[in-house]
Amino acid sequence: MWKAATCTHPRAWEREMHNIKEVNEDAFKYLIAIPPRYWSRSRFTMQAKCDTLVNNMSEAFNNVIVDARSKPIISMLEDIRLYIMKRWSKNRSKVQKYEGDICPKxxxxxxxxxxxxxxxxxxxxxxxxxxxxxxxxxxxxxxxxxxxxxxxxxxxxxxxxxxxxxxxxxxxxxxxxxxxxxxxxx
Structure with missing residues (x-):
């Protein structure tokens, strides 16, 4: 499935889907029922300039605010605001120290x-x-x-x-x- 998800060209995606069908037809039927624009790079639009397939960013954020979520709304939002301000400050310090014109990743x-x-x-x-x-x-x-x-x-x-x-x-x-x-x- 990951090969089909990471293909950037529609023909390569079709080839990988054919391979999935040969191995497990139920898996093929399940995947083909989900529009590929939601899960395959081969159908991503060119406007976003992002090829991320996973939901790690929101999962990481939810993990950080797990304690704040149990608080009343105003206290929760204040905790989230403080976390974001500290994170931005830390990242700003890292960027100012970084020498180069392209990010490391x-x-x-x-x-x-x-x-x-x-x-x-x-x-x-x-x-x-x-x-x-x-x-x-x-x-x-x-x-x-x-x-x-x-x-x-x-x-x-x-x-x-x-x-x-x-x-x-x-x-x-x-x-x-x-x-x-x-x-x-x-």
Whole structure:
């Protein structure tokens, strides 16, 4: 199920759903009854720029306010307000000490995607047998095996048809391979 949930491309999601159906048809029927826009990255919109699949943030918040929830409403809200103020203050102090232009977790994701670029070969995308004369930075990025997947990357519009870059706002390994080809920083 997690493979189907984390797929960013609709065809990959369909492939994983087919695998689920082969293993357990009841599980397939259960999952297919839930609209995938609620649980699969392959159907997430591109406006939010968030690819989070789990509910950990609200669970963590509920765990923090467990004592406050038993209090009268005004006291509960005051406890929550104080907790949020302390948390913001602590985070503000961390950010002021941080030296860098990209947050550590995003840097780690970029590093992971950069490590994957060794498996991808970018080439200028040809339009009518000519290189892209329009000035668009279009690339076809193929797997090194040349029998695997291929993706189209548009550097100017920050899009890759694997959809990872669109959904999260963080360049995927295909986009980083194309950016590296142009000697641009990801």
């Amino acid at each position: 995003i840097r780690a994701r970029l590093s992971k995607e950069s490590d994957q670029t060794k498996y991808w070969i970018p080439r200028y995308f040809r339009i009518w047998s000519y290189f892209s004369w329009s000035g668009q930075k279009l690339f076809e990025v193929r797997h090194v095996s040349l029998i695997g997947d291929k993706f189209t990357v548009n550097i100017e519009s920050q899009e890759c048809n694997c959809r990872k870059w669109l959904i999260s706002g963080i360049p995927c390994c295909h986009a980083i391979a194309a950016l590296n080809f142009l000697n641009l920083k990801a």
